[in-house]
Amino acid sequence: MRLYKKEGNSIQILSSPKDDVEKGDYLIVEDTNVNRKLITQVIDVQFASVPGLLEELLRDSTTGEQIYGENFDPLGVSSHINHIQDARMLLCKIRGTILNDKLRVNSSWLPSRSKSGITKISINSLLAHARGKEDLSINIGETKDGSPLNITAHDLDGRLNIITGKKGTGKSHLSKLLVLGLVDYKATVVVLDLNGEYAGLGLSAKGGGNKYSDRVYVLTPGANFRVSLSQMGLSVILKILVHALDLPGTSTREFKRIWKSLSQQGKFTLQDLGEAIRKCSCNMHVRDALFSRYYSLVNSGFFTDDEESATSFEKLFDETRDNGGALVINLKDVSSIDRQIVLEYTLGNLVKLLNQWKIKSVFLFAEEAHLYLRETYWDDIVTRMRHFGLFTNFVTNQPDTIKENIYRQADSIFLFNFTNERDLETVSKAARVDSETVKSIAQELPPHHCLLIGRAVKDFPVMVKVRALDIKTMGQTRLFFTNTDS
């Protein structure tokens, strides 16, 4: 391999067909004279532009059914000609330099074209240069060279991460892997599970429990996840009414008055609330508005007056305090309005508990968050809530539903295959990687392979084949044409 050209942070390397280099591989350009190494990543492999190639191909294309023949080439020169025809140009991005064995993010140095040697470097030896804390490792899978790729839980701690890719590429699988990886290190994880995919986290693939079964809590709203009004502060119930049920301002003020009155009396049942609205000496329209929201709360089935059967987040978090655990909020088959009620309650309660230091921090995994997260929450999550200890991981197959500023602030992106240019354009707005890398590599990722970008891989984008998990697969699409015989 020979260094051919450098423009900005891009370089081109001329490569022979027998060099085993593919997209995503890392190459070291070493100039021994100055003891410096340039770290580059191959983002595309093209044919080298060789003069006369067009004539060559045109001539070859004339041979076929009408024209055929043979070459008498006793010296074997044609193999060298074929070699030139197949010469490749590796388009690479500079990721940093190594000076005296120390890694620097600097692409301004220009190595010698005539003296530099170019060699392939394994991902792990590359990351070894960059890594700080090595503990709390989570095995993601294996790199192209077959070596295991670990990230550390520290890189998810206090961070904002995005898992994205088109349908069926393995996003949820990776998300589960990260959830269980965090649980391994006794972290508390809350999963907003839109399709009931995470319900099997505590079950092994063959059936029966796995090692996480006593640390996975699947909460189904209306079934084993119901709450009482007394658990709720005014702020949480108001969020539900205003944001989930669109209660107007005047009615909200009246509701506050009613809630304070009930609070003074210590009456927090649904029946008491209904009675209070009925007796309220307010405008008829206000009363009607309050009643309609009241019935929405009652009909959601999410609320109960039975304190014993009510779910207490505080207690659940207490259970996960020592060994960690995952609270899976199963939103499958929950209507859009009820989903928002549950979400407002869950997030409101989480913030309340975090604020009160009743829990240290929580990792939140939100699948297709745009379907239930209100507009104002996006900024709240990436700015304010992060400081309270709520570390969010968004999982989506529609990257344009996540706001641009979220991409800009994302610490790590786990990018699966996308073929649509517009989707890639959206993801390429991430601040931690150049758009060319995203567009070139992500388009050709096979299923279950992802491109890790950002802090988790020390800003060295890495392609990884995500490892399998021994958990029961849930949320599979129901098919009409299934083989009933088998």
Added chain:
Amino acid sequence: MELSLSSLKNIESKYLQPNQTPLNQPATEHIADATPIMKIQHPSTIKTIPLEHSLDERPVVAVDVSSIRIGETETGVLCAIRGAIVWKEKNRYRYQRIGPFPFHITEQNKKEIYKLFRNHHFEISEDPRAPSITNIQARMGNLLERWLQLGISCSAYGTIILWDGSMTAGMVDSPVDEMSRLLEIARNRLSIVLAFSKNTTLRFSGHKLTDYAEKAEPPCLLQINDFPSSSGPIILLGDVYVAKLTPGVCSFRLDIDRKVPRERGIEAVQSLLRSDLLVQSYPETLRLAHIFSTFTATEVIGIQRFIAQQYGLKIVMRPNVRRLLFGPFGKGAEG
């Protein structure tokens, strides 16, 4: 092949300087280009011979050879030659490419290589003067072409044999005896040789010979009456015509074996009209032979790589003197 290998084994240089002539420019001197200028001093009339499509379909075979300068070493030049034979049978074209054969030619070995090459091809023992290193690649290409032409003459029967160039004999690469022998063998095997020149230096009243075919109705031949058959040592072994075989702007000098009766020669051209595809008056078989023998830039780089790898040479670019002296105005060939 052995000559090629033995010449390469004697490379004493450590460096290979690639040829600086732009690769898309022809770097070869061909037999046709080597034909000396013969001005027609006292021409008579030009007679147009209309051609008819014959029913007689015959096999067609064409030969062409290319040579190219690959680069220089400290002691000599590196060149390569390749030949191509294309023949048409039953509406299908077949080809056989011979080579490429790279050679390393130095002042020390040029005479020996040329002599061996020449003696191998021609049954004459007179001691030739080896050409200069600059021209030797073209000379060797010409010798290979004559050798392939001889092979075709000996093996083909009742065939139209197409040469690229003319039937001019008496030059160093085309001794009269040998050229006559080539044609005689073909004649004896009921084949006929037609030589097409893409470029002719022959002029008539100051105009290029082929210009006279502009207004002619194709397919036709323009016969030059009383054309001189010799000029000093140079002898034309063929009758010279201008061939305009299809509509279009192109016409070519066509030499037909002089010892073949004129009618038979014209019949052969008429048979060619039926037997081969003609585009712009040029036979497809000959066009393919040219295409298959010509070196592309990729091939030149491939041959440079072959030599560098096999014989441990390092490819270096020496400063281009013209560029150094004249900067952006230093275009054109070295010299």
